[in-house]
Amino acid sequence: MYQLKYDENKKVIIQIDPNGKKTTIADDFPSKPILSPDNKKAIYISPLEWECLGSLYLYILETGYITELISPDKEQNIPKYADWIDDDNIVVIIGHGMGTIEVGGNVFIYNITKRKLKQITEYPPEVQIYQININNEFMELIGIKYTDENFNEYIKFKEKIQINQTI
DSSP states (O other): OOEEEEETTTTEEEEEOTTOOEEEEEOSOOOOOEEOTTSSEEEEEESOSTTOOOEEEEEETTTTEEEEEEOOOTTOEEEEEEEESSSSEEEEEEEESSSSSOSOBEEEEEETTTTEEEEOOOOOTTEEEEEEEEOSSEEEEEEEEEOSTTSOOEEEEEEEEEGGGTO
């Protein structure tokens, strides 16, 4: 079984193979890997840095296999946050990767078995989701809602979505 180690100081992900050999697999400011509930897979975004176009990756701990799940699109929309809902489904925030007003984006579900991305929210640009808290039945979406035309002033934004209605 392979292992992943996240070096907080260097901002790199290190793979440790079954023989103990260490290899850096992401050295461009990746997010900390998040293990699936069954501890057999991990996901991470790389790079996850301001105005960098990152991708969402899946890492299989049994084999050390890495695959890109979501890459930047033509409009420079990128994954900005990801977490596991269950062993097959990942919740992902996708938004525009450039600029200072787009701190988040809309919410999607990615099914790794079907390799299918499904959009869950369709907020206008003034609503930016940047965090999701998951419990057994609900996803709590946390973000901001801009209140002026220049996107300078905002209020906090929260919404709860039932998980079983999204998968």
